[in-house]
Amino acid sequence: MRMSPKPIQSFRGDFTYSNSPGAIARFPFPFPEDEYMYSVNIEPHVTPGPEGSVFEFLFDIDEHYLSEMHERDLVLKENPKRCLAMPHMDQACWDLIERAMTSLSTDYPQHFTLQREGDSWTWENKLLNLKDSFTFGDSSTLPLPPMEYIGRQLQGDIALLDQRDGDLFLDAGIVTCPADWSLAFDAGMSFKEWHGPVPMAHGMGIFDRALKYLCAIPQGRPVRRLNWTLTINARMDTSPETYSEWGADRLSVTPENVADKVHLRVELQVLDRMSRSNALMFSIRTYLISLRDLSTNPEWAKRMHRVMKDLKPELIEYKGLTRYHPMVVEWLSQFDPAN
């Protein structure tokens, strides 16, 4: 089933965010096995994917669109440096604009339309009541810098990676709902540098293999992977910048509220080659679901219990789960009596 955007809900303060039964049904549950191990797990993002699934299109627009765009606005107003583009990434930003506008207007014609006459483009986003005419490639004809302009209309974070010397560099992006990483600090880093804090994976040669693979992605053949962590409350902006505001949330988990407080946070990461710049788009689309909603699917609840129970201590630490991990395992155990 396709999702229609619903009125704005909050990802902070009173946390009114909720998933409808349809959103729960299409949630990208990330564990194919009972044990979780860090791996590259990259696969082709063949579109159109299954109808109604989060994999159907290049950019997934769902019922949380307005809420997420509102949340992004709040973050950028507080800290405009959550969006940046180095000067040499201008062409890549325009590539992203083209890829996003052509995809969205084709995949969601009821919400988005694009008219092109040569370089004269008119873009209409009916969900946000936007209609802009501009000259493609000329940043002075947009109401905002190109990265911010398009980033404010896409759910999920976006990074644009410049490819040179056989490596990928984090040289542009809009990052307002990260799982604890800072675009401002990581800007300009190479692929291995910005993955520096990921434990265990380095010795396994995972990054060498992944980097070679990513550098060779051609146009028209995007790839994807899922990543996950746990988040307390339905908080989108779990950035290092705002850690002072959300760090204490981890102390608020009790056996009574664990099912509603603790959310599985899944990132659908898509990598797609940009046309003119040869940059690689890295989109990180975040989905949140409370343990209670997740447990409405008995298979998920059982597997989630097994994965959590056997999670390696390094990963518990790295993902910041230490304080409440035992309560999660305990609550989930009711769905997995055999274990």
Place this chain on the structure above:
Amino acid sequence: MTIDKIRVRVDAIEQVAPLIREFQLVPVDGELMPFSPGSHVIVEMPDQPRSHRNAYSLLSEPRDAACYRIAVRLQEHSRGGSRFMHEQVKVGDELAITPPANLFAPNWGARKHLLIAGGVGITPFMSYLPALQRVGAGFELHYLFRSKQTGAYRQQLASELGERCYLYDADEGIRCDLGELLGDQPRGTHIYICGPQTLIAGVQEVAQALGWPTSHIHFEAFAAPQPGYPFEVELNSSGRTLAVDGDTSLLEALEDAGIAVPSLCRGGVCGQCKTRVVAGEPDHRDQFLTADERAEGNCIMPCVSRAAGKRLVLDL
């Protein structure tokens, strides 16, 4: 949309040098995509008894999505691909190409771009030049060729680029003094070389002696697979055995048998088709594997490499 293959029609063919033909390709339906300077496509050629798949640089204006242009040099020791393009392909024919991929992109941080082309190696630079001019980048083109065989587009380039274009026609006895050229460049210059392996090695050697930083030297070789002796390949999972004849690459033989192996450059450079060897000794012809990996002998780049003996067993 996911794009595996693009159907194109040959819209025009032009002899642009004694041994080089240019093909203009237009989409059979829809639009082509813009591409980045230095991109190539793989052209699938439906020859008999078997098809060929060769990589060719796109030489059209990268922003133009109406038409792609490629140029093909007739190779003396052709395994069939370039001969097919020269002798079989006619205006109006349909071919399949892959979406563009890029293993030879400009470094936009360069303070100056020094382009060195040998023969048909001019092709990737044809897409560099409009992009470099558009951003007002500093550049020079040094074009080495033999006018009795190659030298495509030289009049056009000379008139468009003026004093930024340097032509060296070996058939007229005009040579390029690499020492002089590389010895007098400003700091922050990047060198790009496309041409035969001898030219690439020559530039690298001179650059090293002159103290150039290696990360400022970029190159793309004509690395089409060369013919060899026939051999057999066994697939470990099924036990199936395929015959690879002398003019077929191992990768093509696998593809012809319906076995999907990821590939990109088809010239032993990019590493996409790396495959594990279970038994048999490979004849390594790629530029991707490290000396250690070659010594271990348990992997092969099937796009260019073959069996040293009569048989290989692959982990496929």
Place this chain on the structure above:
Amino acid sequence: MTIEPLIKSRPSYGPVTVQINAKLHLFICTAEGQSALQTLIDAIPQTQRQLLVFSATDARGAVDEKGHSLLAEQVGAALCDAPLATAIYLSGPEAFMWDLRNLARSVGFADEQIQMCEPVGNARRLFCTHCYAITEEVSHSPQTCSGCGRLLLVRDHYSKLHAAYVGVQINAEDPAEIPEPEALS
């Protein structure tokens, strides 16, 4: 306090060797850093080398945000006059060396032309992930941020662009927690 796994973005410093094909050998160091380079300096004929030595005070904040410090001007002139085939050898505090590396790259040098000795001292430059302020010469963790005053855990995650380590509030989960400072290595 958390135990950090080995973080791979932290730079490692190998032995510095003469780049034989270079036409000019440019040595830039602080007075304290010169001894680490002396053997190399002595190995190069005087006509092929240039030596710039700075006092510890000059070296502090070698390049300010506008690139206007005296040091940046002097070094900038030397870098801009240097030929393409120049080898650069750096020795001094870590942030000083990375500032110079960034300056050299901005005028067209490649990373492989720039070599760094083991940094003099353990002082780190710290980038606050909350307010983006820089705190210089940090020797202990946690460290109070010079911008927002938060108590920052000094991590090993390093940005070459900022020439700094990242600092994250150590007691955000429980502000009552005030760990004893530990010396950094």
